[in-house]
Amino acid sequence: MATLETRNLGRRFGPTRAVDDVSLTVGDGELLCLLGPSGSGKSTVLRMLGGFEQPSAGAVLIDGDDVTRLAPERRPTGMVFQSHALWTHMNVFANVAFGLKLRRLPRAEVRRRTEAALDMVGLAGLGARRPTQLSGGQQQRVALARSLVLEPKILLLDEPFASLDQHLRERLREEVREIQRRAGITMVFVTHGQDEALALADRIAVLREGRLEQVDRPEVVYRQPRTEFVAGFIGRMNLIDARVEGGRLLAAGMALPAALAEGPARLALRPEDLGLVAATDESGARVLRVTDFGAHLAIELETVDGRRLKATAEPGAGWTAGMRAALRPRRFAVYRDGHLCPMPAQRAGDLPVSLQTLVAGQPAAGTGRLAPHHHQH
Template structure:
């Protein structure tokens, strides 16, 4: 499995303000859902804390969108419970869930201007015209569109349309905000700006938020915690820095960030692994196997040390990333390893240059060798 690329570890976001009064606790308990022979959720257990922004991250088909739609009330589990502040809402219809949802496709009404799009839900609840328009303009101001209220969707950019969709989801003052890959249709620069804006609004309101994404950089930069899913199950849920530095499984290690597999051998007697000519302690529980069992050692690019000069390894390629250069190094046994070096240190390490790769003296994550 090839791992997505990412930059250096993203630190956990600074703690936001205390959750607002009424911020909800969301609990998903033992959710199962199948579509014919396909299992979408396989006993999912997850808790979202009051006022927290939690990102659900995983590959396509892992079940994250099914989980979000169940929380919104658009899908129903075959078994399991959905609780809001301890109250079972599994059978409660979507319009009574007290949740606001922002879709990937925006879903704005083309014949309504921004103010009327935001106020639509309030109109359905028979809120007076003056009050609903005032509330809509407040929310447009909150998302940075105070001067765009009279514009129609076709007069707004994609990023502006998504801000209107966010304001509309907040108009009914929901206790839970649900975001279904809201940035995936936007270009990179707009995504960066809008994810910062969504985080600012979420922190300002202190609203409990579940954010679905397949983009690990979005998840790591925005969320208080990230829940990584695989095949309908939860692999790990942790703060971004912990998820990156201490992945609970090999799947999380390779899915979140870039990870190279380096051949090693277990030394069962002392709980170490022999890799690149040295013995290192194993981080966590070693995989089953006796002394000398072949395993893979999982290493991040920033942990790999590369020394220029005569050595058994060769530089196979280099990618300039600004302040750093990511080298692809071919080890003597044919294994490829990624290594991140400061740009000035990598200047002379051109493809074909002989080098020696090593690892620092600290515990490493070990995975069984795939068969």
């Protein structure tokens, strides 16, 4: 196992800053996912870790040693690329053993380590086959074994499952996680798939335009996004223009307790945190569409001011298109200037109320307890 660190890492291509001031630490045996949209700089960061790209600024350290200027073959790293890059004129065994033969290891040692690597990735007994005789998933496992056989301290994976179908991606990411645990190897995994990152990672580093937006455990990135970008990028999120007045956040026909200075803001509300109660008048949001996914209902709504929102409900909840629903958020976040606004913990009685009820002077009422927000920006 090994530790990995980047210090103020940067990479320019002419006037373009592909990576800007990225500082990361990856612990022994940790699996870190670099996540971001296309062009966010995640693959460039990975290539600099592996020595395939030279930084314009900053440093890369492995176990405390500066490897910034070392060539890829002199680093204790292995790289698995998006393309399998297997030699079709060689069989599977020869593809995996190639790097060991370059090191002029004894034949018995080459055979032992190659067979062990193939066994680890679930390809024992397939060494005599050609890559063209394998499925896409099996070819990706060969590429993984080819890196693992060299016993790197750190394994780097650049969107290795991008060309595979969803079912195979899900199966292989589970296998990679199991391999990582059994081998005890430190991994950095690049992906633009949020589900992949949430399922695989010990921590997630979200990049945007070459800069780090947030580095945290998956559940923290999902539940407490530090920036509006992360909130909108990770999972599904309702992002709504809002305004704070008199200690209440007014948005889409809702009034939510918010101990913030008055002014414009953005309300972030996940579909699973948006509770619905059947409304008896036209003030409620109109249900446009209900999709049954088996485990839950996905509901699309239109508010009285024309905003489109998404919510979820339990199967059999009875929602159908055309019904009216009062909105009862159970958890929400507020952003200003793109950053999370810290708010004090809500009291048990501080429940969301409908804007119409608040204006009418009725006592606050609601159905869900708000979760506290302690995260500081």
